[in-house]
Amino acid sequence: MNLSMGIVGLPNVGKSTLFKLLTNKDVLIANYPFATIDPSVGIVSVPDARLKALTDLSASKKTIPAIVEFYDIAGLVKGANAGEGLGNQFLSHIRETDAIVQVVRCFQSDEIIHVDDKGVDPERDIEIINTELILKDLDTVNKRAVSLEKEARAGDKQKQKDLETIKEVRIGLEEGKLVKNIKPGIINEPAVKELQLLTAKAQVYLLNGEPSDVSDSLKDKIKSLGADYVIYNLSEINDLTELIQKAYDLLGLMSFFTTGEDETRAWTIYKGSKAPVAAGAIHTDFEKKFIRAEVISAEKLLEAGSWTNAKSKGWLRLEGKDYEVVDGDVMVIRHG
Numbered sequence: 001m002n003l004s005m006g007i008v009g010l011p012n013v014g015k016s017t018l019f020k021l022l023t024n025k026d027v028l029i030a031n032y033p034f035a036t037i038d039p040s041v042g043i044v045s046v047p048d049a050r051l052k053a054l055t056d057l058s059a060s061k062k063t064i065p066a067i068v069e070f071y072d073i074a075g076l077v078k079g080a081n082a083g084e085g086l087g088n089q090f091l092s093h094i095r096e097t098d099a100i101v102q103v104v105r106c107f108q109s110d111e112i113i114h115v116d117d118k119g120v121d122p123e124r125d126i127e128i129i130n131t132e133l134i135l136k137d138l139d140t141v142n143k144r145a146v147s148l149e150k151e152a153r154a155g156d157k158q159k160q161k162d163l164e165t166i167k168e169v170r171i172g173l174e175e176g177k178l179v180k181n182i183k184p185g186i187i188n189e190p191a192v193k194e195l196q197l198l199t200a201k202a203q204v205y206l207l208n209g210e211p212s213d214v215s216d217s218l219k220d221k222i223k224s225l226g227a228d229y230v231i232y233n234l235s236e237i238n239d240l241t242e243l244i245q246k247a248y249d250l251l252g253l254m255s256f257f258t259t260g261e262d263e264t265r266a267w268t269i270y271k272g273s274k275a276p277v278a279a280g281a282i283h284t285d286f287e288k289k290f291i292r293a294e295v296i297s298a299e300k301l302l303e304a305g306s307w308t309n310a311k312s313k314g315w316l317r318l319e320g321k322d323y324e325v326v327d328g329d330v331m332v333i334r335h336g
Contacts, residue, residue: 001268001281004069005204005247006094009103010125014208014234018103019072022240040072046248046255047241048266050298050328054257055264057302062263066255068244071097094133099202099247102129106209106218107233122207122218130178130225133198138173140195141166148191162191173199181226202250205229206243254327257298258282275323279333289336295319298328 007015023042045065055063073093094100104122145166151159169192172182178199180187187193187200205222207214211231222229228250230242248254255266256278267281275295280287295317296310304310325331 002067002069003099003247003251003253003268004071004097005099005101006071006073006097007101007103008073008094008129010105010128013103013105013125014206015103016072017234018101018206018208018240019070021234021238022070042070042072044068044070044244046244046266046268048255050257050302051264051266053302054259054298054330057306058259058261058264060259060261060264064263064265066266066268068247069097070101094198094201095196097201099204099251100198101204101206101243101247102126103206103208106207106213106231108213122214123221126205126221126225130199131176134173134176134178137179137195137197137199138170140197141170141173144191144195145170165189165191169197178225202247203227204243204246204250206234207231208234254325256325256327256329256331258332259301259330269325271327273325274321275319275325275331275333276321278325278329278331279335282333286333286335290321291334291336293319293323293334294332295323295325295329297326298330301330 007019009015019040019042022044045067048065051063051065054060071093104125105120106122108120145163148159148163148166152163165186169179169182169186172179179192179197180200180202187197192200203225205227207218207229209231210233214231219229228246230246232240232243252271253268254271255268258265258267267278269278269281275293276287276290279290279293296304296315300315301307301310304313304315307316310316
């Protein structure tokens with residue numbers, strides 16, 4: 001699986017600058033709203049020092065890192081859920097991503113205009129963006145509730161249960177809550193998952209400015225939303241490793257490796273995944289035909305200096321279908 005993230009925020013907060021830093025792609029950056037009129041998609045390698053070390057150990061011909069897809073979405077404004085600005089069109093692009101990076105302007109500048117004449121106010125800006133996402137989700141949920149009511153009246157017990165779940169989500173949204181904060185586990189309900197609701201997605205807030213621009217009140221607000229943040233001055237920074245790591249942590253992702261003469265590769269799976277699921281990340285057939293896996297941590301393999309040495313030291317383990325993969329495992333999958 002590849003992690004995909006949508007970059008959202010008000011106009012002129014640094015979204016396209018972030019995208020360019022992440023991907024080294026030339027995108028249109030202009031000092032006016034809606035400079036980005038199509039979502040740009042960039043592929044970013046996930047930094048991992050273990051990958052290069054394993055490549056060197058195996059003298060691999062190719063190195064294939066885990067990747068993140070970043071979608072640069074046009075600036076949202078108040079009323080985006082109803083089509084103001086270019087909102088409706090771009091909210092649909094966010095729906096296709098796994099998580100959201102919300103870029104929030106914290107820096108002061110007389111040169112870069114703020115879309116709101118009242119000036120820079122990060123907490124207000126977060127409220128505007130989240131309200132637009134909530135209203136869009138409410139529209140989606142209301143439409144689904146109408147169809148579920150018809151199906152439930154026909155006596156379908158599962159649809160009746162789904163309707164109750166959707167009604168609970170609707171109440172939460174009407175109260176101004178993000179779906180992921182309505183009730184523990186509700187985002188994993190099939191009736192909710194199928195709707196790909198925007199506020200059910202994990203969020204990382206990128207606070208664009210210096211640490212001195214970020215108030216304790218803003219930090220507390222983000223924590224209260226069940227999210228995390230990173231602080232970057234996007235006009236000066238060039239290493240965004242922390243942002244990708246935060247996204248991995250929030251989504252509960254990790255990496256395992258395969259290595260050999262042909263290639264060394266990092267694979268992304270969810271924490272807690274069993275060995276057959278890891279095999280399925282390599283090829284769907286491998287999950288169904290999984291027999292066992294030879295496993296060693298990257299650290300122990302590097303310490304051994306070669307696969308042969310690791311084997312002679314007894315450091316390789318044979319694991320079956322119930323083995324829970326650990327971040328940094330190096331695996332050889334045996335399948336039928």
